[in-house]
Amino acid sequence: MKQTPGKKLRVALLGCGVVGSQVIRLMREQADDLAARVGAPLELAGVAVRRPGRARDVEVDPELITTDAEALVTRDDVDIVVEVIGGIEPARSLILAAMNSGKSVVTANKALLAEDGATIHRAARDNSVDLYFEAAVAGAIPLIRPLRESLAGDHVHRVLGIVNGTTNYILDKMDSSGASFSDALEEAQALGYAEADPTADVEGFDAAAKAAILAGIAFHSRVTAADVHREGITEITATDVASAKAMGYVIKLLAICARSEDGRSFGVRVHPAMIPRTHPLAGVREAYNAVFVEAESAGQLMFYGAGAGGAPTASAVLGDIVAVGRNRLAGTRGPEESTYADLTVHPVGETVTRYHVSLDVADKPGVLARVADMFAKQDVSIQTVRQEGLGADAQLVLVTHRASDAALSATIDSLRELDIVRDVVSVMRVEGEDAS
Amino acid sequence: MKQTPGKKLRVALLGCGVVGSQVIRLMREQADDLAARVGAPLELAGVAVRRPGRARDVEVDPELITTDAEALVTRDDVDIVVEVIGGIEPARSLILAAMNSGKSVVTANKALLAEDGATIHRAARDNSVDLYFEAAVAGAIPLIRPLRESLAGDHVHRVLGIVNGTTNYILDKMDSSGASFSDALEEAQALGYAEADPTADVEGFDAAAKAAILAGIAFHSRVTAADVHREGITEITATDVASAKAMGYVIKLLAICARSEDGRSFGVRVHPAMIPRTHPLAGVREAYNAVFVEAESAGQLMFYGAGAGGAPTASAVLGDIVAVGRNRLAGTRGPEESTYADLTVHPVGETVTRYHVSLDVADKPGVLARVADMFAKQDVSIQTVRQEGLGADAQLVLVTHRASDAALSATIDSLRELDIVRDVVSVMRVEGEDAS
Numbered sequence: 001m002k003q004t005p006g007k008k009l010r011v012a013l014l015g016c017g018v019v020g021s022q023v024i025r026l027m028r029e030q031a032d033d034l035a036a037r038v039g040a041p042l043e044l045a046g047v048a049v050r051r052p053g054r055a056r057d058v059e060v061d062p063e064l065i066t067t068d069a070e071a072l073v074t075r076d077d078v079d080i081v082v083e084v085i086g087g088i089e090p091a092r093s094l095i096l097a098a099m100n101s102g103k104s105v106v107t108a109n110k111a112l113l114a115e116d117g118a119t120i121h122r123a124a125r126d127n128s129v130d131l132y133f134e135a136a137v138a139g140a141i142p143l144i145r146p147l148r149e150s151l152a153g154d155h156v157h158r159v160l161g162i163v164n165g166t167t168n169y170i171l172d173k174m175d176s177s178g179a180s181f182s183d184a185l186e187e188a189q190a191l192g193y194a195e196a197d198p199t200a201d202v203e204g205f206d207a208a209a210k211a212a213i214l215a216g217i218a219f220h221s222r223v224t225a226a227d228v229h230r231e232g233i234t235e236i237t238a239t240d241v242a243s244a245k246a247m248g249y250v251i252k253l254l255a256i257c258a259r260s261e262d263g264r265s266f267g268v269r270v271h272p273a274m275i276p277r278t279h280p281l282a283g284v285r286e287a288y289n290a291v292f293v294e295a296e297s298a299g300q301l302m303f304y305g306a307g308a309g310g311a312p313t314a315s316a317v318l319g320d321i322v323a324v325g326r327n328r329l330a331g332t333r334g335p336e337e338s339t340y341a342d343l344t345v346h347p348v349g350e351t352v353t354r355y356h357v358s359l360d361v362a363d364k365p366g367v368l369a370r371v372a373d374m375f376a377k378q379d380v381s382i383q384t385v386r387q388e389g390l391g392a393d394a395q396l397v398l399v400t401h402r403a404s405d406a407a408l409s410a411t412i413d414s415l416r417e418l419d420i421v422r423d424v425v426s427v428m429r430v431e432g433e434d435a436s
Numbered sequence: 437m438k439q440t441p442g443k444k445l446r447v448a449l450l451g452c453g454v455v456g457s458q459v460i461r462l463m464r465e466q467a468d469d470l471a472a473r474v475g476a477p478l479e480l481a482g483v484a485v486r487r488p489g490r491a492r493d494v495e496v497d498p499e500l501i502t503t504d505a506e507a508l509v510t511r512d513d514v515d516i517v518v519e520v521i522g523g524i525e526p527a528r529s530l531i532l533a534a535m536n537s538g539k540s541v542v543t544a545n546k547a548l549l550a551e552d553g554a555t556i557h558r559a560a561r562d563n564s565v566d567l568y569f570e571a572a573v574a575g576a577i578p579l580i581r582p583l584r585e586s587l588a589g590d591h592v593h594r595v596l597g598i599v600n601g602t603t604n605y606i607l608d609k610m611d612s613s614g615a616s617f618s619d620a621l622e623e624a625q626a627l628g629y630a631e632a633d634p635t636a637d638v639e640g641f642d643a644a645a646k647a648a649i650l651a652g653i654a655f656h657s658r659v660t661a662a663d664v665h666r667e668g669i670t671e672i673t674a675t676d677v678a679s680a681k682a683m684g685y686v687i688k689l690l691a692i693c694a695r696s697e698d699g700r701s702f703g704v705r706v707h708p709a710m711i712p713r714t715h716p717l718a719g720v721r722e723a724y725n726a727v728f729v730e731a732e733s734a735g736q737l738m739f740y741g742a743g744a745g746g747a748p749t750a751s752a753v754l755g756d757i758v759a760v761g762r763n764r765l766a767g768t769r770g771p772e773e774s775t776y777a778d779l780t781v782h783p784v785g786e787t788v789t790r791y792h793v794s795l796d797v798a799d800k801p802g803v804l805a806r807v808a809d810m811f812a813k814q815d816v817s818i819q820t821v822r823q824e825g826l827g828a829d830a831q832l833v834l835v836t837h838r839a840s841d842a843a844l845s846a847t848i849d850s851l852r853e854l855d856i857v858r859d860v861v862s863v864m865r866v867e868g869e870d871a872s
Contacts, residue, residue: 037656150755301739311733
């Protein structure tokens with residue numbers, strides 16, 4: 001690409017933590033390559049941080065450091081603002097201020113996009129600037145660009161994603177070693193895969209934000225985190241994992257965005273689910289992420305890679321900086337938010353899938369008949385039943401045919417009221433069976 | 437996206453075979469969605485075919501059909517030319533004529549891009565029009581856009597791809613059922629996965645064209661099919677496959693684009709190779725494609741999906757039409773060819789990898805010492821040796837440490853001259869071991 005003589009693109013960085021410091025390092029180490037790819041050199045205009053004196057992974061010219069982020073994002077000599085602070089505020093105000101001053105924005109902020117994407121997408125449109133956010137979902141894995149652009153001529157039916165590395169690490173460890181949830185979590189914390197307070201990961205909040213972003217893009221509709229049905233993995237036991245394994249399944253925390261059969265609505269949910277070991281997502285080990293897409297014409301696609309970490313996330317940020325930089329030089333913009341389809345998000349009760357149910361039951365004749373009757377009353381048909389254990393330890397394990405979440409919930413409620421059911425040990429959705 | 441009142445984008449289609457007919461069907465069935473995504477309706481301006489009377493998979497208004505492709509591509513009312521004829525001529529002349537008349541071009545033509553990409557990329561630049569070719573490599577899998585754009589801020593070290601569905605089907609069948617090459621080929625032909633003349637697939641020509649395109653993009657350099665070292669799969673025996681399986685490997689036909697350690701050159705090669713069963717590419721079954729990318733910051737990425745077929749390829753073509761259409765409405769262009777790095781392609785002799793060598797040897801004392809001596813003379817160090825069979829059927833199976841292709845070839849030549857070596861049964865590269 002021809003270089004524009006004399007022109008430089010000046011980048012303001014908000015945040016200099018794990019990701020920000022890698023962005024600075026890469027901008028420096030790959031300066032020549034980046035200049036050749038963009039068409040002009042990239043220059044760091046300033047770095048806004050909260051604590052200027054703090055030790056960092058990268059050396060930064062002290063003159064570039066500032067605590068006044070607002071002043072930085074509106075400076076005349078800044079072309080592109082990169083936001084890697086995270087969280088809703090002050091990130092949102094700073095992004096809006098940057099856009100209102102005509103800067104293009106690259107962000108890795110999934111929480112903000114899922115909570116209030118509408119506001120910042122609107123500001124990008126109103127100010128004719130770019131908003132790129134490849135790093136917000138699944139770190140280094142190119143996902144936003146393929147979904148927004150490569151599949152722009154197709155019709156996405158379903159997205160099934162492993163989009164949280166912490167929970168995948170924990171579940172993989174439970175699967176491979178038989179560890180309990182708490183032991184696997186402790187190991188993940190020791191290795192730095194999980195935070196001291198793991199709530200955002202293990203309760204599915206992080207995955208839910210990503211699910212909202214993916215669903216919005218896949219279905220050309222506006223989706224927020226509040227639209228996402230969310231269940232975490234803290235209740236998964238070693239027994240659940242072993243039982244899944246014995247049946248040829250593996251338990252993964254999935255983000256699922258699925259169009260309804262009539263195509264007029266879709267569901268978005270994050271929950272643990274059993275998937276067959278032959279499914280391409282089943283082989284996603286450790287803290288890796290992968291997103292499986294089913295589209296009308298393209299068929300089955302999968303995107304796999306590192307979902308987090310400083311350098312992988314910085315790679316995605318840099319790719320966006322190059323795209324935004326090229327657009328600015330060419331006086332153009334990338335694709336805007338696309339919400340023309342404006343489909344409805346349906347409640348989780350309308351989700352149709354199969355279920356795996358384990359019941360702790362009394363050791364009496366006629367138990368199966370009474371349990372089966374509860375399923376029949378809700379029109380949930382049973383595919384297989386088997387009994388595990390004997391006498392006082394007897395468990396009934398049932399797998400249903402496809403049924404609605406509402407019917408299954410009603411069935412479970414009625415089972416809980418049966419005197420012969422001592423405990424509903426686990427209820428888990430079964431996904432990905434029609435896909436492999 | 438706001439629609440531009442009154443504006444239509446008119447698409448001329450060259451070729452109406454398996455892919456072209458699906459492009460027409462999708463343009464018709466998804467007309468409203470496509471219009472909303474592009475910002476203006478897409479309209480079919482004409483379809484150039486060789487045999488107008490031929491039965492097709494899709495109904496086309498006879499008035500749109502023409503045999504005069506040259507007139508079609510230069511017509512004033514055409515905005516975008518979609519080329520799905522394949523082959524070098526007349527595809528190249530038509531694409532050049534279209535570009536010289538100011539049309540943007542979407543093509544699925546891997547052979548032309550690999551043979552003479554420079555000419556058509558130059559014509560795109562000279563005429564300030566777009567050239568998009570997502571469908572040319574790995575069908576529906578978004579790969580060109582992620583490599584060109586998402587990884588634009590990163591440094592690609594290596595691309596390992598299963599980019600030919602026919603050969604993957606054959607090798608998978610041999611692996612799962614123990615079939616011979618010819619039986620597996622016959623089955624692939626019966627199922628329509630292989631053509632009556634399977635040369636382009638089984639000899640690696642198709643994969644080599646794709647490897648050239650991928651290497652050019654990954655390393656920002658100009659690469660043609662002639663730069664690609666190519667070996668097919670016709671010599672792979674059921675014994676090779678079984679032996680790999682016994683050692684925990686699977687044989688795949690890989691397209692490999694790898695930067696040298698000093699970063700100043702790279703190699704491009706297509707050949708069968710053994711990869712560990714734990715490698716993400718090992719699980720790619722049947723006629724699926726997948727491309728594994730190792731980048732400096734992003735780490736390991738994999739893109740998986742359908743590599744061929746009418747609808748999947750048409751999905752990629754439509755995605756490009758949407759991108760090109762948006763660019764035309766905005767008066768802008770997508771990224772140009774990027775060859776600034778201008779790295780050298782090194783000869784295959786400089787490739788460094790590990791080798792698996794099977795020798796049919798005489799049943800005499802001292803055989804191993806003499807064989808080992810031949811490896812030592814070329815500085816190829818042996819990692820493991822084992823003897824399979826006894827007496828007259830004895831085979832020596834050796835796996836080397838990393839060595840250059842040149843040194844290994846010299847070793848093999850000297851082994852062939854040893855009286856105690858009755859036959860060099862197989863020599864296969866081992867790949868992907870450092871990646872998982």
